[in-house]
Amino acid sequence: MVGAVQDAGVVVTGAGGGIGAALARRFGAEGARVVVNDLDAGRAKAVAEEIGGIAVPGDASAIVAEAREALGGTVDVYCANAGIAFEAGEPGTPLDEQPWALSWEVNVMAHVRAAHELLPEWLERGTGRFVSTVSAAGLLTMIGAAPYAVTKHGAYAFAEWLSLTYRHRGLKVHAICPQGVRTDMLAATGSAGDLVLQPTAIEPDEVADALFKGIEEDRFLILPHPEVAGYCQARAADPDRWLTNMNHLQQKWETTR
Ligand SMILES: NC(=O)c1ccc[n+]([C@@H]2O[C@H](COP(=O)([O-])OP(=O)(O)OC[C@H]3O[C@@H](n4cnc5c(N)ncnc54)[C@H](O)[C@@H]3O)[C@@H](O)[C@H]2O)c1
Numbered sequence: 001m002v003g004a005v006q007d008a009g010v011v012v013t014g015a016g017g018g019i020g021a022a023l024a025r026r027f028g029a030e031g032a033r034v035v036v037n038d039l040d041a042g043r044a045k046a047v048a049e050e051i052g053g054i055a056v057p058g059d060a061s062a063i064v065a066e067a068r069e070a071l072g073g074t075v076d077v078y079c080a081n082a083g084i085a086f087e088a089g090e091p092g093t094p095l096d097e098q099p100w101a102l103s104w105e106v107n108v109m110a111h112v113r114a115a116h117e118l119l120p121e122w123l124e125r126g127t128g129r130f131v132s133t134v135s136a137a138g139l140l141t142m143i144g145a146a147p148y149a150v151t152k153h154g155a156y157a158f159a160e161w162l163s164l165t166y167r168h169r170g171l172k173v174h175a176i177c178p179q180g181v182r183t184d185m186l187a188a189t190g191s192a193g194d195l196v197l198q199p200t201a202i203e204p205d206e207v208a209d210a211l212f213k214g215i216e217e218d219r220f221l222i223l224p225h226p227e228v229a230g231y232c233q234a235r236a237a238d239p240d241r242w243l244t245n246m247n248h249l250q251q252k253w254e255t256t257r
Contacts, residue, residue: 004215006031007092009071013060013110014082016043018183021254022204023079025051026212032077035067039082039110061110064117078118081133085185087192088146099147107151109156119166124255126170131211132159136179136228140235143250144192163220174214178207178224191257196249200225 010027014020015256016038028051030036038044041057046091048055054070056063060082068075084106086099111132122128143144156175157167166227180186181204189197202224207217235242 003076008032008060008076008081009035009068009074010077011037011056011063011067011071011075012081013037013063013114014039014133015047015079016040017047018185019178019181019204019207020079020081021170022208023081023131023133023211024048024053026066026205026208028053030212033069033071035063036081037067038065047093049177051155061105061112061113064114075118076123076127077129077131078114079131080114081108081131081135082110083133083135083152083155083185083191084120085145085148086250087144087187087190103147103151107148108154108158115158115162116135119171122171123166123169129169129174129215130162130171131176132161133207134159134175134177136177136225136231137221138175139177139228139232141246142192143157143190143246153216160164160220173221174211175188175220176207176211176214176222177225178202178210178226179228181207181224192253195253195256200227 002081005027010032012020012120015024015036016030024034024036024047034046034051034053035056036053037060039059042191044057053097056067056070056253086170106143115130118128132155134156135152137149138156140151157172180201183204183255186193186197186201207224210222
């Protein structure tokens with residue numbers, strides 16, 4: 001395993017805290033040269049200093065060129081990890097376009113833009129690794145958070161598309177799909193997160209462990225909560241039954257919030 005990452009040039013977006021910081025620390029510990037990106041320059045710098053990495057602050061949508069230069073010309077691994085979550089405005093209330101637009105930009109288009117910039121060099125070299133921090137919400141859904149659930153489905157679909165299109169040309173793609181992870185984002189999910197995510201929440205380091213196991217086993221789908229596989233099977237086998245069960249959860253949430 002160490003061989004796959006030792007000395008590799010790795011970029012992790014949204015790595016000033018939470019899952020991204022855990023991924024950056026783990027890649028650093030495995031001997032990679034790590035670019036730590038975050039919108040928050042202070043947090044990016046702090047994590048970079050801690051792991052001997054290089055801080056490249058800014059919007060994850062537009063950092064590939066600077067990250068490539070910081071790594072001496074080559075990006076071997078790109079972790080599209082930065083993400084944002086919003087609660088949904090409910091039908092019947094005025095539609096707020098902003099959460100939808102921002103979620104689309106950060107949760108999907110940042111991945112698309114990075115891949116667009118990285119693919120020419122990866123295809124030419126016949127090697128490259130794209131890691132997408134999606135969410136179990138990208139395979140299933142998340143109550144109360146339509147922009148998040150919808151754009152995470154988009155992120156998953158894009159990772160899947162990258163993998164099927166370029167796997168014979170040396171590209172490795174991993175889609176990490178956890179449920180709750182104890183980070184600032186989880187803390188901000190409010191009563192829906194308390195109900196659905198907190199009871200089985202794991203630590204960011206466990207997500208990094210799952211990714212590294214997945215890299216070792218050469219697997220696309222990384223499930224830090226293994227039970228998510230069963231939920232996906234239930235959803236595919238009987239969509240109406242699954243939706244009825246999810247609606248029970250929705251009703252339970254409505255009585256507690
Ligand atoms: N925490 C969870 O329960 C959970 C579960 C499943 C998936 N995820 C996903 O994991 C990823 C990381 O989430 P987290 O829980 O560590 O969140 P977090 O909020 O703790 O950390 C996210 C970091 O990304 C940064 N960021 C936000 N927008 C950015 C942008 N446009 N460019 C650069 N940096 C940006 C933030 O400043 C922050 O430091 C996200 O994609 C999230 O959707 C989180």
